[in-house]
Amino acid sequence: MLDIISINSIPVFLLMFVRVAAFFVTLPLFSYRTIPTPFKIGFSFFLTFIMFYTVDSSAVAIDEFYLFLLVKEALVGLLIGLIAYIILSAVQIAGGFIDFQMGFAIANVMDPQTGAQSPLTGQYFYIIALLFLLSVNGHHLLIDGIFYSYNLIPIETFIPFHDGSIVEFVIDAFxxxxxxxxxxxxxxxxxxxxxxxxxxxxxxxxxxxxxFVVGLPLKIFVSFVAILVFLALYIALVKSLFEIMFETMQGLMQLFGGV
Structure with missing residues (x-):
């Protein structure tokens, strides 16, 4: 316990806290405006405190490269959370395609969670996807992702940007x-x-x-009926989307760690 609260362990704790806090800045569900900022900071702090017991920090050297390690930890957290958010945005992109055909493309709504405009059907699908993610405890898997990221990306190592594998991986994820x-x-x-x-x-x-008078209400009616019929298909596609999201997060962490 004395080693945990010693002065020498504070820089290592700060490195871990920066990665976890940056992870929750861009991660779906945890990064939304509806979640208070003090809760995000407190949750990041206590999660870092729990993980501090399990991470080997003996190889971390406090020298002139410490500032670069801080920047690296912030980039790791931001990019891992961002790639998960990008993959989950496929639901809203699909809703944008549908709204364009329905005639709802001019009627975007303001998403209170992100503060950005989103299509009507896309917002409907996105809420269903988030509720499905919560129902299968997907948010626990997201937290496990940042917990086990230290096994793939040690604190003392830097991201290998010298090759184009990371860029190719991100393009493939898109x-x-x-x-x-x-x-x-x-x-x-x-x-x-x-x-x-x-x-x-x-x-x-x-x-x-x-x-033109008959077509607009007819297309809206057909769209609602089709959404009702194909709703089970959407749940299966959202399940596949979650699997791709978790696999993409793991693959990106492996590339960051040079695995």
Whole structure:
């Protein structure tokens, strides 16, 4: 206990605290405005205090490179949380594709959690995804990610940016994110495309009918019915999205640690 509270252990504790606090700045769920900042700081502090007993800090040298270690720890926490947030944003991108076909693209809403504008359908899917993440204790797995990151990324090592493997990995993660967004949007977008084809045929067959007046409520009705039908498919895709998110976080930590 005396070693834990000694003066020599404070710089190592500060390094761990910077990584954990930076991790919660960009991590989904924990980084939202609805969570008070004192709670984030206190949770980061006590989580760091718990992890301090389990991390080997004997190899950390307090020298002129200590400031660079602080910057590295902040980058590790920010980037790991950010890659998880980017992967989870596939739900909102899929909602943007759907809203563009529904005619809701001009009616964005303000997300109180992030303070950014988001599409209506995307916000609906995003709330379902977050509730599903909480129901399967996914937030516990996110905390495990920062806990076990010290096994892959030791405190005393720096990030190997000399090769392009990290850039290629991030680009591949973006590709997976857009692929899942396309898979989530394609059922609704496909149905709305068929509605547009039918409206085009009706406009040619019955010129007296104003398809612009009939088309908008019809497309909204078809979209709601399609969302209700394909909701089970969305849950399966969100489950796959979570698996990709956790695998991407682990892969990025392995690259940061030079594994």
């Amino acid at each position: 590709n997976k994110m857009f692929l899942i967004a396309f898979q989530m949007a394609i059922p609704i977008v496909g149905c709305l495309f068929l509605v547009d084809v039918a409206l085009g045929i009706i406009a040619r067959a019955v010129p007296q009918l104003n398809v």
